[in-house]
Amino acid sequence: MIYPHQIPLTERKALSWRLLFLDAVNNFGLALPRGSNAYSVLTSFLNEQIKVEVAMDREQRLNEQAEGKPAGPLRPLDNSLKSAIDNFRATPAFALVSASKPVLPMVNAITTSVNALCCQTCGSAAAICEGLATMKDNGIVSDKGDCIAQLRQMFDMAREAARTYYAAYAATFPVNLDPDIVLSTRHTNSMLAGNHHLANFYASGMTEFVDTAVQPKAEAQLNLLMDDKAVEFMLDLNTYKGILYIMFHECIAHAFQGLLPNFQGRQPTRPYDMFAEGFMDQVAFEVLREVLEKTGLANTSGLKRQIHFPDSLKVTERIRLSRNDCDVNDVATDKAELARGVLAAETILKLIRSAYTSNDFGRPEDFWQGYYRLAFGLNLRRDIDWRKKRDFVLLLYKYHVVSAQPLPSRDRSEEMFLLEIERIVTNYLRTDDIDLLMLEIQNLK
Structure with a gap:
């Protein structure tokens, strides 16, 4: 079966992260002090954390090419997003955000949404998106695609x-x-x-x-x-x-x-x-x-x-x-x-x-x-x-x-x-x- 094209796994990690962030901004937008230091820190540091995860995917592919190895499976999307949010919570910036009552609920909402993502539930124990077989990944995202649920809805x-x-x-x-x-x-x-x-x-x-x-x-x-x-x-x-x-x-x-x-x-x-x-x-x-x-x-x-x-x-x-x-x-x-x-x-x-x-x-x-x-x-x-x-x-x-x-x-x-x-x-x-x-x-x- 031919499935419609979907954004590849590495780029989809950045997209899924952005969708979760915007969903939280939409839900908590009226209470957010956009010009506040806490909000600026939140936006900046969240972006930096997902960039780290995306860079790891790209580095893996570059190393495989340099060593003449066949491409291997990339880290699952849910793991990458959970690492990004965990790493953010471990930074000093999180302390500043935690002190801001309007911003903290948004961080908690993003964390809850990230933790709810499960690639095996979206695909199966034997078939999740790996960034290898494009048609397989396209099929998983087309059939369910929890990582872009907002767009699908x-x-x-x-x-x-x-x-x-x-x-x-x-x-x-x-x-x-x-x-x-x-x-x-x-x-x-x-x-x-x-x-x-x-x-x-x-x-x-x-x-x-x-x-x-x-x-x-x-x-x-x-x-x-x-x-x-x-x-x-x-x-x-x-x-x-x-x-x-x-x-x-x-x-x-x-x-x-x-x-x-x-x-x-x-x-x-x-x-x-x-x-x-x-x-x-x-x-x-x-x-x-x-x-x-x-x-x-x-x-x-x-x-x-x-x-x-x-x-x-x-x-x-x-x-x-x-x-x-x-x-x-x-x-x-x-x-x-x-x-x-x-x-x-x-x-x-x-x-x-x-x-x-x-x-x-x-x-x-x-x-x-x-x-x-x-x-x-x-x-x-x-x-x-x-x-x-x-x-x-x-x-x-x-x-x-x-x-x-x-x-x-x-x-x-x-x-x-x-x-x-x-x-x-x-x-x-x-x-x-x-x-x-x-x-x-x-x-x-």
């Missing part, structure tokens, strides 16, 4: 939400095409071109289709920025909290993309595709919001929140603002493509909400059903290519621009355009016919 939360929402709202979605969605973790020393590298945000995502002949499969890849020389992840609290948004974007916008009329031959979209990266990003954000706020389908379907940060939505909004921050009318910028896609999604939501209020489509508050049905229906259809979806986005963006103009400044053709868009949307809600919707859009452009 965020991914599982997004995957469950995506499956629940598509199953509920995609009327034409056949159950037998439910894609297998798996998590892959990677590290990079620079954010790859096209992955929407943001200032002060040190993670990115992309989805690769690894479909088999009988099963659609999507690999959601999480890329984390790492200083290769120091083996230090640039993961800060803001990035850590923002990973949840990345997971929702990959699972909602991409994992189910292009499954109909058949999934063979699915291809990734362009990095700045208006529909996939703009329109569907807004849809993914709305799903994330419902899950976090326990509203809509997320409330009635009993979706679980495996991990939650009180300010998740604020963090996500900051990331998305930076991602789409541009002059939306500047057609020469890639960011403007994303921004127009987002505005198009917001516009169609307003149109559908208005249609539900003024027509007999059910309860006015059920307008979200029409919104998700349209978005998921379009995203599933590979035969409706990116050009037609772009035309759809551009016409909605035009509606946004024209409708924002004062009434006296609009000419008759603009008024007719607004009315025609409203008619097309209302007709779609009556018929649930995506093909007719796109035909009318093509006739209007």
Whole structure:
């Protein structure tokens, strides 16, 4: 069996350590005096201890190469992390930290989490990650991966939400095409071109289709920025909290993309595709919001929140603002493509909400059903290519621009355009016919 790529053992030790630290900072953050000497000492000395463990792995490999020996198993991750925390507690710095009442509980929480890690429980007595057989290690981390549990919980939360929402709202979605969605973790020393590298945000995502002949499969890849020389992840609290948004974007916008009329031959979209990266990003954000706020389908379907940060939505909004921050009318910028896609999604939501209020489509508050049905229906259809979806986005963006103009400044053709868009949307809600919707859009452009 081929497992998705996972961050190798040596680097994963540094990542696991960082995740445990950030988890503790998140849980005790309100009580922490960030500028205090105790906090600075804690951060610095904890980092130094894990660097010692990572250096031992690298030194082992260098010595094996120099002596012409075959590579041997590396020290288990749980042992390395326990040594790091034990060594920290043996340093004079620990005395300073112990004297700080706000900081000590955080150290104790990290210690408890480290001691709870057990590689044999995660793998088995006969098979733990050793840094030798890459596929074996990948399989252990993919199947359970306690050392990156925080990332897996965020991914599982997004995957469950995506499956629940598509199953509920995609009327034409056949159950037998439910894609297998798996998590892959990677590290990079620079954010790859096209992955929407943001200032002060040190993670990115992309989805690769690894479909088999009988099963659609999507690999959601999480890329984390790492200083290769120091083996230090640039993961800060803001990035850590923002990973949840990345997971929702990959699972909602991409994992189910292009499954109909058949999934063979699915291809990734362009990095700045208006529909996939703009329109569907807004849809993914709305799903994330419902899950976090326990509203809509997320409330009635009993979706679980495996991990939650009180300010998740604020963090996500900051990331998305930076991602789409541009002059939306500047057609020469890639960011403007994303921004127009987002505005198009917001516009169609307003149109559908208005249609539900003024027509007999059910309860006015059920307008979200029409919104998700349209978005998921379009995203599933590979035969409706990116050009037609772009035309759809551009016409909605035009509606946004024209409708924002004062009434006296609009000419008759603009008024007719607004009315025609409203008619097309209302007709779609009556018929649930995506093909007719796109035909009318093509006739209007």
